[in-house]
Amino acid sequence: MVTFGLVEVYDYTDLEQKAKYKVINWLDKVPLEYENDEGGISYEYFSDMSEEDVAEHCMMNEYKFDRLGTPIHHLLLLDYNPKQTQTKEIQNG
16 A cells, blocks of 8 residues: 655654653663673663764664654655655555
8 A cells, every 4th residue: 555645754853852852761771782791692772872872873774753753764755855854645554
């Protein structure tokens, strides 16, 4: 099914603080895994990172959000212009 309409698209840095908390909570569900000095597995949580590091992670992974901080980057965006906050929507389904 394809639905067309308008949706506002935000980068992490454009979100209000409450929405940023929601993004960090979402990111913390899948922390970064790395090998520690003892050869074991350790995890780095986004809630322990600086805001700049979280913003960089979101930018590098091209994560996009609605104004409430809900991830929407997995949707297929048509005619997306990063200088605008609106875009044609999305293939859904």
